Amino acid sequence: MAEQWQDVLDHAVAVAQKAGKVVREALQSDRKVSTKSSSIDLVTQTDQKVEQLIIQSVKETFPAHRFIGEESVAAGEPCDLTDEPTWIIDPIDGTTNFFPLAFLLIMGVVYSCLEDKMFVARRGKGAFCNGKQLRVSDQKDIHCSIVATEFGSNRDGGAVEKIFSSLRKVVCLPVHGVRGAGSAAINLCLVASGCVEAYYEIGVHVWDVAAGALMVTEAGGVLMDVEGGALDMMSRRILAANNRHIAEQIVGQIQAFTPQRDDAPPQQQ
Numbered sequence: 001m002a003e004q005w006q007d008v009l010d011h012a013v014a015v016a017q018k019a020g021k022v023v024r025e026a027l028q029s030d031r032k033v034s035t036k037s038s039s040i041d042l043v044t045q046t047d048q049k050v051e052q053l054i055i056q057s058v059k060e061t062f063p064a065h066r067f068i069g070e071e072s073v074a075a076g077e078p079c080d081l082t083d084e085p086t087w088i089i090d091p092i093d094g095t096t097n098f099f100p101l102a103f104l105l106i107m108g109v110v111y112s113c114l115e116d117k118m119f120v121a122r123r124g125k126g127a128f129c130n131g132k133q134l135r136v137s138d139q140k141d142i143h144c145s146i147v148a149t150e151f152g153s154n155r156d157g158g159a160v161e162k163i164f165s166s167l168r169k170v171v172c173l174p175v176h177g178v179r180g181a182g183s184a185a186i187n188l189c190l191v192a193s194g195c196v197e198a199y200y201e202i203g204v205h206v207w208d209v210a211a212g213a214l215m216v217t218e219a220g221g222v223l224m225d226v227e228g229g230a231l232d233m234m235s236r237r238i239l240a241a242n243n244r245h246i247a248e249q250i251v252g253q254i255q256a257f258t259p260q261r262d263d264a265p266p267q268q269q
């Protein structure tokens with residue numbers, strides 16, 4: 001069992017490195033940007049190229065594996081998470097900022113290619129950055145805590161109101177500071193690394209958070225829904241924190257809303 005998944009993890013790391021090289025090269029040339037669900041939901045040719053590169057490479061080595069990929073779902077592929085070994089791929093997370101990475105299910109790989117930081121987590125075996133084990137912050141005081149969040153790509157008036165109102169309440173707890181790396185995956189890695197105490201966002205997708213979420217729990221942190229229940233990976237809502245006490249205080253400030261689920265039937269999309 002262990003050896004079987006080690007093959008997969010080794011492949012994930014190798015293909016993430018290959019993808020990182022493509023992204024770094026594209027930074028010099030490819031800035032052709034198209035839009036998806038809205039004028040601020042961006043995709044570049046590099047997002048699509050990197051997703052295809054990862055899928056092709058995995059198919060050659062693990063032909064039975066399945067995929068949920070951001071750009072494939074945008075092109076009409078289903079977003080079905082079954083018990084089959086499934087790769088959940090966000091070829092570039094934070095396209096606006098041109099950040100990089102790749103994902104998997106019972107293990108997570110987030111490659112920040114500009115910094116050459118390879119984050120790797122494996123269920124029950126810890127989370128690591130370039131081989132160094134990660135541990136969440138031991139801060140217990142919300143007033144001394146730094147919280148990461150993002151505005152996301154939803155510009156619906158009601159949703160924007162709730163996002164601002166939640167942020168205002170979090171700031172006025174008060175917390176020590178608020179940050180946003182422009183990438184859900186990197187924000188989750190910041191929680192796992194102890195650089196921020198918490199991260200929350202409504203509107204993310206399963207491919208934004210699958211790998212980073214495992215990074216947080218393997219570094220000793222907690223995950224929950226923004227209203228305090230169990231995290232539902234397909235719900236497009238996430239709260240990650242260094243401990244339950246910090247998480248629950250943030251839950252109390254969030255004005256939640258319910259985006260369309262990632263696994264909603266296609267006719268509703």
Ligand SMILES: O=P([O-])([O-])O[C@@H]1[C@@H](O)[C@H](O)[C@@H](O)[C@H](O)[C@@H]1O
Binds near residue numbers: 042092153184201
């Ligand atoms: O689209 P993408 O760059 O892969 O992923 C991005 C997420 O990482 C970010 O947290 C969110 O605020 C953006 O709206 C977008 O979803």
Ligand SMILES: [Mg+2]
Binds near residue numbers: 090092093094184207
């Ligand atoms: Mg993303």
Ligand SMILES: [Mg+2]
Binds near residue numbers: 047
């Ligand atoms: Mg992306």
